[in-house]
Amino acid sequence: MTLYHFGNCLALVYVPYYLTYKYSGLSEYGAFWKCIQAGGIYIFTQLVKMLALATFFPTADNVGEEGFDVFGEFLKSSIDLADLAGILLVLNGIPGKGHAKVLTAGIGWAGAEVLLTRFLLLWVGARGAEFDWKYIQKSLESNINLVQHITTATLVWLWSRHDLRRGLVPVVIGMLVLTVYRPLILDFLTSFLLAGPWSTLIIKAVTTFFMGATTLHIYAGLAHSIGIF
């Protein structure tokens, strides 16, 4: 709409990131540079993914065909497994201690994503004369993504631990797979339920909340047992 509206959207997108960074204790560790490194790995991973997509799915250009090609979409989503590898790389590559390690990976990853995907969109879209709820929705969605990425990072960390309880391994792996295919499932759900953008957002928020809560529960248990406080 106007610059003012753009400011609104920007605040909605970036202030939560800043708050999380500031008050999760990362700022005290001086983890800013580490977050940037994580962002760098994010960019690298995305490039690899794009290359893979362009090589193996050249027909992705002609969007607009009717029907929902579930198998093709499934394969495309499988490329997102690279994200997990990327996060693993971040976790292994960047030194860190305790909670900070996971948080650095999560926030760096999510921060890079939000910078690269949202800023231009908002700049181009939210500043024009046209008003659209879309930009507020995108901003809220990026807040949800923050939680989602921290969850994913935690899950990857949990998976990489050998002292995880045997019984929990399938749960962690299941949730990781769910994380990868979540956009696909959500897409499918929205087109199936004909849900509007707001209800899609709510579905996303609720699923993310539950996954986050479960992960937190498992993580807290492990952290307690191995003595990270």
Add this chain to the structure above:
Amino acid sequence: MWLEECDSFAELCRGYLPYYLLIVLPIFIIISPVNPVAASHEFPVYRMHQYDLHGVPHGCRSAPISLEARSLTGWSTSRHCVVAKALDVTSSVFKSIKSKAGALVIVLPEKMNELTAEEREHIINLEAYMMYESETMIPVYFALWHPDLQTILDDIADGFITDEKAGSAAEAMYNSISASGYQVVVATGQALPKTDVKVATLYGKLTGTGAEEKLPTIAIVTHYDSAGVAPELSFGADSNASGIAMLLEIARLFSALYSTGRSRPQYNLVFIATGAGKLNYQGSKKWLEDQLDGLEGSIIQDAAYVICLDTVSASDNLFMHVSKPPKENSSGSLFHKELMIVSKSLNTNNVTIVHKKINLAEETLAWEHERYSIRRLPAATLSTLENHENPIRTTILDIANHEQVDTLYKHTQVVSEALARHIYNLSSSQIFAGPLDVSKESLSLWFNYFASQPRAASLLTDKYNLLVGTLKEAMARYLGDIKVTFHIPDKRDPEFVFYDVAKATLNVYSVKPAVFDLFLTIGIVLYLGILYMIVHNFSHVYSLATKLSAKNKTS
């Protein structure tokens, strides 16, 4: 505790971030394009006509719009652009909009050729009012009906009943915050006078047998332009695509007769397609000046008769308009007699003579033949209209329908046959019959071609206009020696001035009031505040989670 939190908020602002933003944001604002978004709705719109005739300004004098859209009932100030359906706008409503609103966008009916008689009359009346009243200072545009436009119309009709009619203050406030408005933008510059105006008049002739100069000449004249309240929407089917189609058909028929030596009559035929006929027959005027006042002798000098064709497909009656009643045995009365005989033999309505004196006090002449009568040439206009003030001659509703070709065919038969009998001085046998009959295909081809093009005089002024070129080619097919004269208005004291911006793009942005943004900010601040509390107190949540898992383990 609250103080502490305030402190940490202050610390947020004390960091480096604001300083970076201070530098980065202005740079972005400077380097980014002015309006980076495409509007969600774009419609082609056609501006109301604008021209000066004899120094008197006519029509709409402004082009750009950037205003808030309001309905007919909702607008109040000059900051509003009224968007309304043509059938809801009456002349009195238009008058008040013209003087007080900021702009007007008129949405034409969905099906232009299926209007009831009352609807037609309503639009024609409105159009006449808009055209002939004093100039309009606000931008006025016409838009064709579109489903998206209908949605916008419905939206603005529903909203904005607010302030007075809302029940309580809270309700009014809620309405004014949540109301979604539309911003109407037509991003054109102000309309400027067209500089390179050339009004083309085309003529060609068929030469009879014998010494060319001594033969009598009959001229057939018709103007090819049309008029309507919006230049780009004036297709002018009846007036005057029918006239030009008839002219071409008569040219075709007679060119066949003139092509063989035996049947070539002792008459010269001149065919003239004049431009800017709707602007007081400027094309004819200029052409006559060139021909009569020029140094060399002219083909029209000793014309036996000038026949103008104007609106020859609107009804079954045919009228012969003259400025003074033709004398007995003059070519005028002889031609009329032939017309009567032919129409009787073809079982069509009689051709009646309508006599109207030239009124020089009027701003414009009534019929094209008056231009010739003023120059003392015997002339008449053939038309299906009885009165020159019939609004069908200047309306955007004058579009092609399939009945017109039949009427045109009938009248072309009568006119061409009567002309042929007059030229050959035969009165018994039918001349245009068998293979040399009036061709309906050819008539409907040309009629539909011309009726499919907006032909307002202001649109046909460039030198290499496609339509004029096509007309020239069509005439050249049948007639020898096609010449084109251009009427270039005088630089200092032009008789007419045309303006550009006949067509533009209407962008409609959906917008929210500024108060809405303010409330949005409050909402966002609240949301962020809650988020802050959550992040700040996350350690409690974490310890809760730890406790829970610890309990799980022990149990």
